[in-house]
Amino acid sequence: MRFRSVLAWTTVAAAALAAAPTAPAAASSAASSTASSAVSSNCPRLSGHWYGDNRAHLQQVIDERGSCGGHGGSRPVAAFDWDNTVTKNDVTDATISWALRHDKILRPASWQDTSKWLTDAADTALTAACGTDVPVGAPLPTATNTRCTDEIFEIREDGTTMSGAAAFAGDWNHRRTVPQYAWVPQLFAGHTVAELTSYTKKAREEALAAPVGSTRTLGTHTVPGYVRYYDQQRDLIRTLQRAGFDVYIVSAGSEPVTEVWSRGVGIDAAHTIAIRSVLDRHGRITTWNQGCGDVPVSQGEAIPYIDGKRCWINQEIYGVEGAAAWQKQDRRHRTAIAGGDADTDVTFVGDATGAHLVLNRNKSEVMCRAYDDADGRWVINPMFIEPLPRKTDPYPCSTTAYNEPDGGKGPVRRADGSVVPDQQDTVH
Known part of the structure; x- marks a missing residue:
């Protein structure tokens, strides 16, 4: 690796x-x-x-x-x-979907630590939705907390919060990066590569077994259920x-x-x-x-x-x-x-x-x-x-x-x- x-x-x-x-x-x-x-x-x-x-x-x-x-x-x-x-x-989305449904995202000390471009609005939305009860570094209960799941996936998918506010702002070369793509591996900060590999294998098995055309509910989002x-x-x-x-x-x-x-x-x-x-x-x-x-x-x-x-x-x-x-x-x-x-x-x-x-x-x-x-x-x-x-x-x-x-x-x-x-x- x-x-x-x-x-x-x-x-x-x-x-x-x-x-x-x-x-x-x-x-x-x-x-x-x-x-x-x-x-x-x-x-x-x-x-x-x-x-x-x-x-x-x-x-x-x-x-x-x-x-x-x-x-x-x-x-x-x-x-x-x-x-x-x-x-x-998208196999990355399949892994994110599995991780959110199995409480595999660890709470950061500050959501703005996860991306240099994350806005105050996104930080506020994620903090409100995901809460502060879970200790820093512990798994967020995204399997049951649909508000948290929704905010994370909306930012990954569209670069906005659930209320429509921009999740990323600042300067970057738009032909070299896009913050919401870079944010995906940053969401898995705190995990080992072996752990992320294990989650991906389980997500892969699930996505390959799902029927072609099937969908899955992730918070209030409807996402492809198969790969x-x-x-x-x-x-x-x-x-x-x-x-x-x-x-x-x-x-x-x-x-x-x-x-x-x-x-x-x-x-x-x-x-x-x-x-x-x-x-x-x-x-x-x-x-x-x-x-x-x-x-x-x-x-x-x-x-x-x-x-x-x-x-x-x-x-x-x-x-x-x-x-x-x-x-x-x-x-x-x-x-x-x-x-x-x-x-x-x-x-x-x-x-x-x-x-x-x-x-x-x-x-x-x-x-x-x-x-x-x-x-x-x-x-x-x-x-x-x-x-x-x-x-x-x-x-x-x-x-x-x-x-x-x-x-x-x-x-x-x-x-x-x-x-x-x-x-x-x-x-x-």
């Missing part, structure tokens, strides 16, 4: 990560054979139902870049987001590995949580990158996170989020240090295939040199890039389970789809500075 003691701020050497994009639905065998006509029939082949010719497109990249391509040298890399890319539904691995993504990852790719997961979730789930598709802890908590001298999770590039250990300034995912890939897989880790690298130091589902994935998915796989969840910035398809390598697939219907309004690519570092919205621009026109949703 790659966590650091507060007494030792040295950089953690993590293994590389890369995500493999998914292939298209129902690609015809003719298309597949055409894409790999020069490749041995013994080379690893994708299977399963994909949209359009996506499977053939991905297969072609696998054949060209993998062991059957005969290029030798360093192993090609594929990198994937986790939540709603490899699985249907499923996508069969197509599991097959894609295994095919990539057989073809000689190094496959990594890069997630904006808590790393111990993601590691439990990534093992289910054959990816070990060394190939799993997510938010990395700093541990105290007793091996317990703190509210501090490891940094990336030229951003040191902090309370969440540089998590794997939008441009942060590029930084973590560059640093942990390709060994790029300092401020350069935030920059797009040359082709030799970029993934061959990358896959995601949301704006948080747009930068690292766009950096891939062979295929940019996107599962359509109607997220504006990433879908603008995907539909614009500037390099002809974007692969769009509907979600494999309960896909969303067609988005009726065009994506506002020319005006407000881009997430600015200061939190504003702007137009999505190509590498040459030209503005991407608004795009219709056609793959759903």
